[in-house]
Amino acid sequence: MQIIWRESADTATYEDARVGRVFNHRRPERFPLAVVKATCQEDIVAAVKLAAEKNCRVAVRSGGHSWAAWSVRDNSILIDLGNYKTMEVDANNKMARASPSMTGRELNSVLIKDHQLMFPGGHCPDVGLGGFLLQGGMGWNCRNWGWACERVQAVDVVTAKGELLHCNSEQNQELYWAARGAGPGFPGVVTKFHLRLNPYPKNGFRSSGYIYPIEMYREALSWVISISPDFDNDTEIAAISHYPDGSDEMRLFILFVTMKDEAEDAEKALRAAQDTRPAGCVEEWFCKEDSLEEQYDKQGHANPEKHRYCADNAYIQNDADVPAVLEEAFTTLPHKKSFALWFAMNPCSRRKLPDMALSMHSDHYFALYTVWEDAHDDPRCQAWVRNVMKGVERHSVGAYLGDSDFQVRKTKFWADDNARRLMEIRRKLDPQGRICGYLDEGDLSGTRGLDNAHQWKI
Ligand SMILES: Cc1cc2nc3c(=O)[nH]c(=O)nc-3n(C[C@H](O)[C@H](O)[C@H](O)COP(=O)(O)OP(=O)(O)OC[C@H]3O[C@@H](n4cnc5c(N)ncnc54)[C@H](O)[C@@H]3O)c2cc1C
Incomplete structure (x- = not known):
């Protein structure tokens, strides 16, 4: 087991171990005591004991x-699982x-090629399963196939005390319950996920795209919101405002990706959008051949x-005037590489979820992905996100852990009873706060966890 100690390693080696695998290049001023590069479950047990x-x-x-x-x-030992691939x-x-x-891509490249199966992991190819x-897990076709964690049959976990446990609906149920929705407050280290898979469509994916001038934002977004609840069950639907490559004109891009075995069925499914789309696209395509690999x-x-x-991000209230609430976000992007997303969640959002920690959602998932290159733009881009969210959050029921930063904004991440139960499980199974948990401002939350309350109500 390779251990890189801050006090004895050369600076470049330590720095690479600290942040070399962190996707976001806005690097934090936080410094683990050591980084353990684990290659097997035994290394994880040893690192927790250390x-x-x-x-x-x-x-x-x-996945970083x-x-x-x-x-x-x-004040942590960071267990980096990047070299533990199985x-x-x-x-x-x-x-x-x-x-x-x-990652989603690593898993699916084997599953599709060898077995005509897939797992609805993250949309970005390199997001880690952990x-x-x-x-x-808001994976492929989440609005119909449900949350990716609903496909977790069991997890193997090294507890805060260093024991390796198998957890499912029959044994170590509390850890199994928490592993589906606790996010970074999970009180243990998962070493393996046992996953249920989907068939991958025989002929890959098909997609339709409609690109509107941003001046048509209200009309086009209202349209896609209105057709989504009754749209075909194997189709993922998203609306994105962005600057296309090399363009100075912001656009609203509406994308339907359908996952059917037969081309005729895909065409039938996508027809409901083609026949009702508002006129005025600057570019469009209908039922084009596509694949998971191309989407990645x-x-x-x-x-x-x-x-x-x-x-x-925010889950917007089901009855809100969504185009009005999101207008500033979608039409004032601060940088040409940034984008704003609306993601259809209905009908998944109307189903009763299984008994698990995850318990927050609505029909409308909204997220800002503000992207830039130069550190000089940090204050401007971050201030834009804060200001936009101030307007949006009062129309939200809560947010998704995965696109959140608890250092910046407080909101609700679970139903009240689930949040209470989760914080109790954490305190019971990790009373000393061995596992870092939720990173709030100053990294002080420890065993207390998150408040699960809207900022403006605190
Ligand atoms: C480009 C991009 C695209 C994304 N797309 C999607 C998407 O389509 N859908 C979606 O739902 N999310 C998406 N996300 C959000 C992403 O899922 C989360 O950021 C997630 O936490 C990343 O997982 P990771 O393992 O790669 O991250 P890491 O930074 O490695 O892990 C995040 C934290 O999770 C906890 N953790 C991770 N692994 C373990 C483990 N084995 N045991 C215990 N705790 C663990 C730890 O607290 C860790 O610090 C995206 C993020 C990016 C950057």
Whole structure:
């Protein structure tokens, strides 16, 4: 087991271990005591025990895609799982077992090629399963296939005391319940996810796209919101405002990605958008051949590496005037690489969720992904996000952990009873706060956890 201690390693080696795998290049001023590069479950057990011996905390990194770099914490031993990659597939039972640093692309490239199966992981190809699944996982076609964590049959966990446990609906239920929605406050280290898989469509994906001038924002967004609840069940729907490559004109891009075995069924599904779209697109396509691999490439392009990011998000109330609430966000982007997203969640948002920590959602998921390159733009871009969210948050029911930064904004992440139960489980299973937990302002939340309350009501 390789351990890089801050006090003895050369600066470049330590710095690479500290933040080299952190996606967001807006790097934090937080410094772990050591980084353990784990390659197996035994290394994780040993690292947790080492932290107990040194009386310090444990931080975890799987894919390194947390926007706020939750894995980089003071007074901690950071267990980096980047070199612990394993996956096994049981194709007959449509199941896979995978380590948390496996990414959506790594998992799906094997599943699709060898088994015609897929797992609805993160939209961006390089998001790690670890952080993604613990917070719920808004994966492919979430509005119909549900949350990715609903496909977690079991987890193997190293507890805060250093024991390795198998957790499912029959044994170690509290950890299993928390592993589906606690996010970075999970009181243990997941070493393996046991996942239920989906068939991958025989002929790949198909997509339709409609690109409108931003002046048509209200009309086009109202249209897509109105058709989404009754739209085909195998179709993911999103609206994005952005600057297309090389353009100075902001656009509203509405995308339907459908996942059907047969082309005729895809065409039938997508027809409901084609026949009702408002006139005035500057560009459009209908039922074009597409694939998960092509979608990954586009998502990777929209979220480039080595850039600075500030994300925030909200679940907008079901009865809100959504185009009015999101107008500032969608029409005043502060940088040409930034984008704003509305993601259809109905009908998933109207279903009763299984009994698990994850419990917050609405019909309308809204997120800001503010992207820039130069540190000089940090104050301007971050202030823009804060200001926009001030207007939006009063029309929200809460937010998704995965695109949040608890250092910046307080809101609700769970239903009240789920939040209470989660904080109790954390205190029971990790009374000393060995695992770092939620990174709030000053990193003080410890075993108390998050308040789960709207900022303006505190
Ligand atoms: C470009 C981009 C695209 C994204 N797209 C999506 C998307 O489509 N859908 C979506 O839902 N989210 C998306 N996200 C959000 C992403 O899912 C979260 O940031 C998630 O936390 C990343 O997981 P990770 O393992 O890569 O991150 P990490 O930074 O490695 O982990 C984040 C935190 O999760 C906890 N954690 C991770 N692994 C473990 C473990 N094994 N045991 C215990 N705790 C652990 C730790 O607290 C850790 O610090 C996206 C993020 C980015 C940057």
